[in-house]
Amino acid sequence: TPAPKTVSKHPTLKKPSKNLSVKTLVQQISDMGRTISNQAINPKNSRIKFSNSLSQSHQYKATYYIKQWQAKVERIGNLNYPAIAQTPGFRGTLRIDAGINPDGSLYSIKVRQSSGNKALDEAAMNIVRMGVPYSPLPKELLDEIDVLVISRVWQFSDETGISTSQ
Incomplete structure (x- = not known):
């Protein structure tokens, strides 16, 4: 019978081989978050990607497409501004992912981060739906993806209307 192995109650930790800056750690955490979010949408289909997880060679085309998409969404949103957001002093912010x-x-x-107001969240999703169809995805992107997920923060204000940002 082999002798039982002893396990230390206090394992020794190896020191990292290189010094990591806070900036590097924040970037790594951000990258991991994007990867996890991308997998959460459809873990079996890696061809559904967030715009910021595309390869470097496709970033330029995606950025141009997203700017056009964003301009259309903001134009439609300001023409169909939700009644709830017209209240004096109103402000609301939410994050939407659109594939x-x-x-x-x-x-x-999908509303990824709610404004806390269901009517405003639904109004923002309706604005995205009103914009369909959007321009076709650039052919170059189709080498890497089947669905482009655009994630944007929406800001509603009674003074400035709708604006979106990354």
Whole structure:
């Protein structure tokens, strides 16, 4: 019978081989968060990607597409401004993820971070739906993806209307 192995109650930790800055750690955490979010949408299909998780070679095309998408959404949103957001002094912020198919149709829409006001969250999703169809995805992106997920923070204000940002 082999002798039982002893396990130390206080394992020794190896020191990291290189010094990590706070900036490096924050970037690594951010990258991990994007990867996890991307997998959460559809873990079996890696061709559904957030715009910020595309390869460097496709970032330029995606950025140009997203700017056009964003301009359309803001234009539609300001023309169809939610009644709730017209209240004097009103401000609301939420984050929406919108998945766009290659033909510009809507694959998915999800409120990732609520404004705390269900009516405002629903109004923002309706604005995205009103914009369909969007421009088709650039052909170059289709080498890497089947669905482009655009994640944006929406800001509603009674003074400035709708604006979106990364």
